[in-house]
Amino acid sequence: MTRPVQLAANQDLSPAQLEAVANGAELQLSQQHWQAVQQCYEQVQQLLQQRARIYGLTTGYGPLADTYIDPADSASLQRNLIYHLSSGTGPLLAVTQVRAIMAARVATLARGHSGVHPKCLKLLLACLNQDLIPVVPSLGTVGASGDLTPLAHIARGLLGEGNMHVQGQLVTAADALAKAKLEPLAPTGKDALALVNGTSAMTAIAGLNQQLSERLLTLSVKHTVLYGEVLSGSTEALQPGLGQLRPHAGQCWAHQQLLAQAEGSERLQAYAPPPQLNDQVQQQQAMFAQAMPQDAYSFRCAPQHLGAVYDTLKFHQQTVTTELASVTDNPVFLNQPDGSVQVLHGGNFFGQHIALAADALNNALLTLAIHSERRIARVTDDKLNQGLPPFVRGNNNGLHSGFMGAQVTASALVAELRTHAHPASIQSIPTNANNQDVVTMGTIAARRCAETLQRLSELLAIEAMILAQAAELRHASVTSFSPASQAFIGEVRKQVKPLGDDRSLADDIQRLAHHLQQPGFNAQLV
Incomplete structure (x- = not known):
């Protein structure tokens, strides 16, 4: 109970x-x-x-x-x-x-x-x-x-x-x-x-959004590390020294959490001082076919991106927490030291705080979706995924198409989110015979955030399925991946089996998305 x-x-x-x-x-x-x-x-x-x-x-x-x-x-x-x-x-x-x-x-x-x-x-x-x-x-x-x-x-x-x-x-x-x-x-x-x-409707919906957003940000951290492992990324960009030089609270948090998730990985390239050029190489000669010294932005800039989302989420949390602790109707009655009561007519019902915070959170969530789609695109593209099969299929290339359809769905989900990205908080329309000559549209902003979270959950479910399969194609036992990534892959596999022969993935996506949304889902950071 x-x-x-x-x-x-x-x-x-x-x-x-x-x-x-x-x-x-x-x-x-x-x-x-x-x-x-x-x-x-x-x-x-x-x-x-x-x-x-x-x-x-x-x-x-x-x-x-x-x-x-x-x-x-x-x-x-x-x-x-x-x-x-x-x-x-x-x-x-x-x-x-x-x-x-x-x-x-x-x-x-x-x-x-x-x-x-x-x-x-x-x-x-x-x-x-x-x-x-x-x-x-x-x-x-x-x-x-x-x-x-x-x-x-x-x-x-x-x-x-x-x-x-x-x-x-x-x-x-x-x-x-x-x-x-x-x-x-x-x-x-x-x-x-x-x-x-x-403001109880907008505040309540925003409060639920806050909780789910925290879980999906946690999930995005896990995805980022597993993505880096699949593509043999370098931990150099994750080093906390970068956060020390750009000390946003969220970025420092992200460096810490990404490195913690990556602990024990044999797939990620450990940080090392830059090598010296061979003395025989003339400075004017071009150096071709050398290893790329820096990863793509979708991994290299992860601390900066996830950190900014974290800071936005903290702003949203503070706003919602304060609003839940507020008296928001009109008029209100305030006890005075002399025992009398003061009647106050005012505007505590005006939901501007929630409207602006919800719009800010919606933008942050949309960036999580954009980065997820870009990770999916790189892992499924055999020209960029460092030797994985096209669309990380689990069976005969051509006869079976693997995650080709799911990758298209991921793109469509981002487009869907972008079409609903215009801020609600600036949509004031005078109403109530111009008594309400400015309005906040805070509930629209909070509801739209809730819809964004649903689409983001589906997108992250697609990514989780693809990353799990990519990891297994790299190494069937995935023991070279970090313990945190291995545990995450295990959670995914409890909900969705690997993709061999082509099958409909619609039910898998919805089942996994629902699982990822649950408060009890094993998405805690290490």
């Missing part, structure tokens, strides 16, 4: 914990969380009794905020907010993504600055922990006043309307709640506004 994720008082939900909840772990809050939620709720109720003018509680929404709403109509105001925002379209978000969104929303509401009724938060948490997951369309949010549309579809499920995923089945939300003996939400006060008004 998966261990629950328990959030202690003053503890923030991490991307790793978010992924655990997305994959089925329960989320538990502390007593201090519930006390903070209860206190803020009571403060908001006092403000309503005083008929204070508070956006979304005693006013209309967006450009209709100049309309006063009597607190007596609070229930209708909140329910209508959910209804008018439940206008999403397009493919459904994955259940894991919706679970992550629900977890992120629970974490921000539990901080006790949103004014939500404790019963509302308890229902959201109960649905998450009992795996009653509302159906949420993926399209329809501009990421400006938070993720209004996807969060509204979750809130609609809490009302007992629409459909829910329950243990792999699609059932009505009303039936799901009834079977779980949960009372549907009857929103009042700020309940609906607190549920829908925040």
